[in-house]
Structure formats: structure tokens, C-alpha cells
Amino acid sequence: MGNIFRASLFDGHTAIVTGGGSGIGLAIATQLGELGARVAILGRKAERLETAKATLVQRGIQVHTAVCDIREPEQVATFVDGVAHALGPATILVNNAGGQFPTTAEQVTARGWEAVVRNNLNGTFFMTQAVATKHMIPARRGRILNIIANVRRGFPGMVHTGAARAGVENLTKTLAVEWAQYNVQVNAIAPGVIKSSGTDQYPPELLEVSRKQTPAKRLGTPEEVAHLATYLTSDAASFVTGETWYIDGGANLWGDNWPIPDPDPAM
Ligand SMILES: CCCCC/C=C/C(=O)SCCNC(=O)CCNC(=O)[C@H](O)C(C)(C)COP(=O)(O)OP(=O)(O)OC[C@H]1O[C@@H](n2cnc3c(N)ncnc32)[C@H](O)[C@@H]1OP(=O)(O)O
Ligand SMILES: NC(=O)C1=CN([C@@H]2O[C@H](COP(=O)(O)OP(=O)(O)OC[C@H]3O[C@@H](n4cnc5c(N)ncnc54)[C@H](OP(=O)(O)O)[C@@H]3O)[C@@H](O)[C@H]2O)C=CC1
16 A cells, blocks of 8 residues: 555545634645545635635645535535535545533533534534435445544533534444445544644633643644544545544543542532
8 A cells, every 4th residue: 555644645535624624624634635635624604714725725735615504404415515516526524523612511501502512413413424325325435534522531511512522422333333334434533632723712721731631741733633534534544443543642541621620529
């Protein structure tokens, strides 16, 4: 097979990266594109997509962008059809779009819970189902990669996203088995705390706690996550499916995402 990171690695591939307009998604779209893939990115904000498109085009990457909210199945169907028209059927799907907000379990409202579960779990499934049925299963070829989070010990402080990401981890396993017959591999990446446009929205003092609580004593970078995504979407990983890969400087083994109150301070 030669060097897995050779320039022609993804020649002939079309890669969809959801949330590819910023942060980790943009780093993944850039790396797949620089290795030969045609790249389709989506998000809710047109301006963000336009800026990202200019960056990608400048690097010689063929890009398709469209505004799409992954929570809305009709928008997802339109986007997926648009990708086939613009770039050809997708062979790679990276479900990266997502997000949440810090809250205690007692305080989260029904609408807040639903917003996060719809975004991270429902949206990921709608996109996966559409791309697999329209593009990958008919072609008997596909790689799906779900970006989740470090939920190995739950997610105290963000119960909604912990539950949603655990759901995605579980559907990763289910679909890996159901779609093995179609030569579609399904894996997940669980990043620890990564310095990105996403975490820039969190208070710096919280990120400093996360850094100290990470055995590597630093935050990760979007490019480091992109390297792993490149491997998992390449032919080098053709016998890997149904797995979650942690990339977190050891954080799932030791430390907390942020200061977690003593469950019972009286004891
Ligand atoms: C040390 C940190 C470690 C963290 C590791 C993880 C890091 C990351 O994941 S970084 C990536 C983060 N990026 C984002 O989170 C950005 C994307 N996030 C969002 O778009 C939103 O947070 C959303 C998906 C959760 C909400 O989207 P939307 O449906 O547009 O939300 P609405 O404005 O309609 O609100 C619905 C509902 O949710 C409540 N809510 C939304 N944001 C917050 C907030 N920041 N704090 C509290 N509550 C929030 C909102 O109030 C609504 O509920 P009701 O008030 O009951 O109507
Ligand atoms: N950075 C970190 O430390 C960690 C990040 N993650 C996860 O990795 C992924 C990327 O995060 P990161 O790059 O840091 O953060 P960003 O906030 O920069 O990326 C999130 C991207 O998802 C898009 N997005 C969010 N909701 C939707 C939606 N409903 N439909 C379409 N697009 C949507 C956003 O675009 P727009 O707003 O225009 O819709 C944005 O481009 C997220 O799922 C995040 O939760 C997980 C663990 C740690």
C-alpha cells in the first residue's frame, strides 16, 4: 500500500465533513482534501462556510458547501443529494458537527436537553442514514467516522451530551455490524479537550483545569485529531470497524474534564 499519508491517498474520494467550517472539522476537511479528496462541508452559518471554503480552495481543494442543520432530515436529504450532484457520491462521512453547553442535571430544561440530544445524536443518525442509503450502500463502499467526546466515565457537568455521545458510540457498533456486508466501516473518535474554535467559547480558567487534569499536561490540537481521522478513513484502516479511538493525552484514564463537586461533601 505504500505510505498511508501519501499525497494521492484519497484520490477519487468524496468526503463529507459536517461542521467542516470551523475547528476540528475544518482541520479534517483540510487534511483529507490535501491528500486528494473532494470535500463537502456544511454548517448552519453561511458566512463561516464561505470563509472556510476560501481557505480550502486556496489549498487547491475542490469544495462544495451548503447551509444545513443536521437536526432536520429534509435539509440533510437535500444536502446529500447536492453533494452527489456537485462532487459525486460520498465515500467518506465524518460526523463532526455538534455541541452542547455546561449545565447541572438538575438545571437543564426540557428544551435544552432536546437541543443537545437532537444535535449530537439525532443529527448524526439522520446524516449517517442518508449518506449510507443514498451513496455508500449502493456503491458497496464507505467509511463513516463519528466524532464524539470522552464519555468513558460519563460526563458530569454535561449530562445531555454524555448521553447523546454514548448513543453515538453505541450506534457506531451497531452499524459496523449491520453494514459490514456492504463494505462500510463505522468508527468513532473520542477527543479529550482540544484547543479549538469550540473550546474558545469556554472560560479559559475551565480549560486550564482541563489541561492540568490531562496526563500529557496540555490540550490537543485539531490537527492531531485530523491525523487520526485520516488514518481511520483511509484504506490503512480497512479492517477496523465498530471501534472508538480516544485521543486525549490520557485524560480518559485519569483526571476530570473540569472541577466536579464532591458527590457528598458531608462524608
Ligand atoms: C473544559 C471543556 C470540555 C468540553 C469538551 C467539549 C468541547 C466541545 O464540544 S467544543 C464545541 C462546542 N461548540 C458548541 O457547543 C457550539 C455549538 N453549540 C450549540 O449550537 C448549542 O449549544 C446547542 C446545540 C446546544 C443549542 O442550539 P440551539 O437549538 O440553536 O439552541 P437554542 O438557542 O434554540 O436553545 C435551545 C435550548 O437550549 C438552551 N441553551 C442553549 N444554549 C445554552 C447555554 N449556553 N446555557 C444554557 N442553556 C442553553 C436554551 O436556553 C433553550 O432552552 P430554553 O431556555 O428552556 O428554551
Ligand atoms: N474541542 C474539544 O475539546 C472537543 C470537541 N468535541 C466535539 O468535536 C466537534 C467539533 O468541535 P470543535 O471544532 O471544537 O467546535 P466548533 O464549535 O468549532 O465546531 C462545531 C461545528 O459544528 C457545526 N454545527 C453545530 N451544530 C450544527 C447543526 N445542528 N447542524 C450543522 N452544523 C452544526 C458548527 O457550525 P455552525 O455553528 O455554523 O452550525 C461548527 O462548525 C463537536 O462535535 C464537538 O462537540 C468533542 C470533544 C472535545
